[in-house]
Amino acid sequence: PMTAPQPLHRTLLLALTLTGFATTVSLFAQTSIPENTRAVELDPVEVLGQSILEELRVRPTADKVAHVSRAQIEALHATDLADALRTVPGLTISRFNPVGSFGGGDGGAIYIRGHGNGRPGGQISLMQDGVARFTAIWTHPLLDIMSVDNVHRAEVMKSPQPVLHGNMAFGAINLIAKSATGEGTVNRLKLGAGSWGSREAVFENNYGAGPLRSHFVASHRASDGHRPNSAGELNNLSYHLGYQLNDTWSLAAFVNATDSLAEDPQSRNSPPLPIVETYATESLFATLTLRHTDDSGEGYAKLYWDNGESLWYQWDGAPPPPIGAAFTNITDYQNYGLKWQETRHLADDWQVTGGYDLQVYGGETTDDYEGPLPDTTFAQQLIRQHSLYLLATRETESSESNWTLTPSAGLRYNWSDPFENQWGAQAGLVAQHGDTRLTAQYARAYNYGGVYSAVFNQNWGFFGLGPTDWHDIEAETLDHFEIGVQHRFTPWLLADLSLFHDRGRNALQFDPPPPPVSLARYDQFTTRGAELTLFLEPAEELRLFAGLTLTDASPADRPNAPGYTAIFGSHWQFAPGWRLHADVQFVDDQFSQSVRFTEPPEPIDNYAHANLKISRAYDFGATHGRIYLAVRNLFDESFTYQPGYPAPGINWMLGFDAKF
Numbered sequence: 321p322m323t324a325p326q327p328l329h330r331t332l333l334l335a336l337t338l339t340g341f342a343t344t345v346s347l348f349a350q351t352s353i354p355e356n357t358r359a360v361e362l363d364p365v366e367v368l369g370q371s372i373l374e375e376l377r378v379r380p381t382a383d384k385v386a387h388v389s390r391a392q393i394e395a396l397h398a399t400d401l402a403d404a405l406r407t408v409p410g411l412t413i414s415r416f417n418p419v420g421s422f423g424g425g426d427g428g429a430i431y432i433r434g435h436g437n438g439r440p441g442g443q444i445s446l447m448q449d450g451v452a453r454f455t456a457i458w459t460h461p462l463l464d465i466m467s468v469d470n471v472h473r474a475e476v477m478k479s480p481q482p483v484l485h486g487n488m489a490f491g492a493i494n495l496i497a498k499s500a501t502g503e504g505t506v507n508r509l510k511l512g513a514g515s516w517g518s519r520e521a522v523f524e525n526n527y528g529a530g531p532l533r534s535h536f537v538a539s540h541r542a543s544d545g546h547r548p549n550s551a552g553e554l555n556n557l558s559y560h561l562g563y564q565l566n567d568t569w570s571l572a573a574f575v576n577a578t579d580s581l582a583e584d585p586q587s588r589n590s591p592p593l594p595i596v597e598t599y600a601t602e603s604l605f606a607t608l609t610l611r612h613t614d615d616s617g618e619g620y621a622k623l624y625w626d627n628g629e630s631l632w633y634q635w636d637g638a639p640p641p642p643i644g645a646a647f648t649n650i651t652d653y654q655n656y657g658l659k660w661q662e663t664r665h666l667a668d669d670w671q672v673t674g675g676y677d678l679q680v681y682g683g684e685t686t687d688d689y690e691g692p693l694p695d696t697t698f699a700q701q702l703i704r705q706h707s708l709y710l711l712a713t714r715e716t717e718s719s720e721s722n723w724t725l726t727p728s729a730g731l732r733y734n735w736s737d738p739f740e741n742q743w744g745a746q747a748g749l750v751a752q753h754g755d756t757r758l759t760a761q762y763a764r765a766y767n768y769g770g771v772y773s774a775v776f777n778q779n780w781g782f783f784g785l786g787p788t789d790w791h792d793i794e795a796e797t798l799d800h801f802e803i804g805v806q807h808r809f810t811p812w813l814l815a816d817l818s819l820f821h822d823r824g825r826n827a828l829q830f831d832p833p834p835p836p837v838s839l840a841r842y843d844q845f846t847t848r849g850a851e852l853t854l855f856l857e858p859a860e861e862l863r864l865f866a867g868l869t870l871t872d873a874s875p876a877d878r879p880n881a882p883g884y885t886a887i888f889g890s891h892w893q894f895a896p897g898w899r900l901h902a903d904v905q906f907v908d909d910q911f912s913q914s915v916r917f918t919e920p921p922e923p924i925d926n927y928a929h930a931n932l933k934i935s936r937a938y939d940f941g942a943t944h945g946r947i948y949l950a951v952r953n954l955f956d957e958s959f960t961y962q963p964g965y966p967a968p969g970i971n972w973m974l975g976f977d978a979k980f
């Protein structure tokens with residue numbers, strides 16, 4: 321069979337540069353810092369944290385942010401972002417392979433309360449330190465360009481974020497990168513191996529001296545896969561450098577390079593292909609942030625640049641004849657801009673946050689056919705957007721009723737070239753009395769079309785015959801309503817309940833066959849539901865968690881909106897040095913739709929998925945850490961994330977995590 325093209329290797333130079341720099345810093349640290357000042361803060365699992373979520377924080381704007389800390393990521397033994405977030409209530413995932421995401425759709429995706437299934441385009445903003453990262457032509461996130469090994473904390477916002485995050489934020493996930501803590505230097509080495517030739521290797525170097533902090537991460541994950549042609553590989557390098565200029569100002573730079581490859585094992589309901597379809601990505605991402613903090617508030621200015629390439633090697637079996645040809649979709653994209661934000665604490669308990677965002681994104685794409693068949697090329701196209709926003713909150717306390725009320729309101733206006741200008745807005749109220757918080761929120765969010773509109777217009781005339789007809793595409797909009805209550809019943813029991821209702825318009829999706837294939841608008845879709853979250857700490861050595869999300873979607877076949885999802889988790893130190901993490905997830909029947917092709921939504925059955933990880937601490941003088949065994953799909957359940965794609969059966973990984 322034919323072989324897939326390999327990704328470019330421009331990350332090699334960066335790898336050598338970063339590795340050399342990190343080695344130099346480490347050697348400098350070891351020769352300059354006395355042994356008794358060597359840092360030990362890098363260890364993320366020595367403190368018994370919460371199970372599943374670290375906390376569910378109620379913000380003054382009345383929305384709730386689920387925090388997944390490094391401790392939870394390690395306890396879940398997550399290999400990628402879908403793995404790390406699969407247990408957050410209200411989130412579901414899709415994947416083909418144990419390691420690697422095949423594209424940004426059903427082969428590797430995250431959905432929030434039914435949002436995130438729109439393709440082309442996205443709906444969810446997946447951010448690295450506040451910067452949305454996505455393939456800038458097809459306008460949806462690619463999980464493999466953001467390694468879980470770089471993440472210090474993931475902030476999951478299940479309600480829309482139209483003011484602070486703007487476009488494509490019907491839900492948002494912000495990944496906070498690891499940065500150095502403490503004085504001195506410490507290294508980390510993690511090695512593991514398991515089922516189907518799966519292997520993992522992570523190296524970290526953490527260094528601090530005076531105002532300087534640096535953190536380097538290099539990681540490699542790979543697997544031969546649980547089915548023929550289901551291999552995947554993830555390679556990652558990142559470097560964070562921070563410098564405290566004075567008591568008020570600091571400067572930080574972050575650089576991240578990734579390289580990945582995933583195979584498509586194909587649906588077992590489809591005839592075999594003469595090639596192995598693959599999806600390869602490369603990315604190089606960088607930010608430079610100037611930040612200040614004083615008694616009156618805080619703010620930052622951030623420059624960012626994101627450059628990447630995807631190579632989708634696939635088989636074209638579509639008519640007219642001759643049927644059957646291999647080709648590679650080559651997409652080169654870029655995304656760059658500026659983010660400025662300022663928060664001020666004013667008189668009478670007012671807090672005002674304002675900012676300005678400038679973003680330019682787009683790229684070029686080619687269908688490169690083998691043999692004599694002509695290529696299809698789309699020249700570079702860029703979209704430019706800039707926006708202003710303002711968000712105000714005020715905390716007032718009633719001396720008579722002992723209630724604290726915090727109303728909030730915000731507005732963002734977005735100028736777009738070439739699309740129509742849009743606005744986003746939100747308002748909320750938090751009422752607190754003792755250990756009880758009541759919340760109410762409304763948000764109006766928007767989601768623009770992308771450069772893919774121009775590609776489809778040129779190749780298939782989806783939006784008209786004129787070269788600029790795609791400019792007239794209306795943005796998808798969402799009206800969101802949510803009320804909630806959070807109460808701490810005892811020091812060991814915290815409960816949270818939310819009721820939500822989403823009403824969307826102008827959803828752009830493929831119109832299923834019969835031909836001709838086209839894109840269609842859903843004039844209106846709705847999602848409503850309830851979500852219950854429980855944090856339990858019955859003993860110092862035991863943490864329990866439970867979450868339940870109920871969802872009712874219209875149209876009834878709206879993809880990735882199961883009637884219920886339930887998650888139960890525990891984190892238990894059952895003997896000195898021993899830790900056991902266990903979680904089980906139940907997902908109801910749902911519909912699934914391939915976002916790469918035009919089949920109508922198909923039903924998939926409910927499933928249960930149980931996992932555990934057991935670890936034992938060890939200490940050999942200057943080296944200490946944990947030996948671990950992680951087991952996935954503990955009861956070997958047979959289920960699918962996508963029709964015809966069986967999920968991996970029971971599998972394991974054994975390894976050690978050392979700090980020195």
